[in-house]
Amino acid sequence: MKKIMKVTTLVLAFVLVSSLLETTFVIGGSPFCDSKCAVRCSKAFLHHRCLKYCGICCEKCNCVPSGTYGNLDECPCYRDLKNSRGGNKCP
Template sequence: MHAAYCSSKCSDRCSAAGVKDRCLKYCGICCAECKCVPSGTYGNKHECPCYRDKLNKKGKPKCP
């Protein structure tokens, strides 16, 4: 069930992304860890503090 939730939320989230496969990859990782994906294609990260606060090794936001 959860994989389907993430793939549908992430395909919505990444629908406007320039690099779609990369967006989907990171969104999927973040969704699996946070069990949450913000609404819309951009922003709204206050809806998912876990998703918002994840950083990559360079200290930049990890989740699209």
């Protein structure tokens, strides 16, 4: 029984540490990009993924379109970044 408790505690500790590390790496850019991407991704279903890619795009382009969707013409660099399959990289 003690062995099961040790294993369970170890697994829970691993999950906790990994979730903290993911948050640190996702939101670790400039204060400008963090605040703009927080607004941009506020309604996103995949919130962490949206923050990650928005942050990458913001760091490259130094801008994020206003609102939670659309308005891509406000930032042509952000609009024109593409992923490896030719789709939009930036949310």
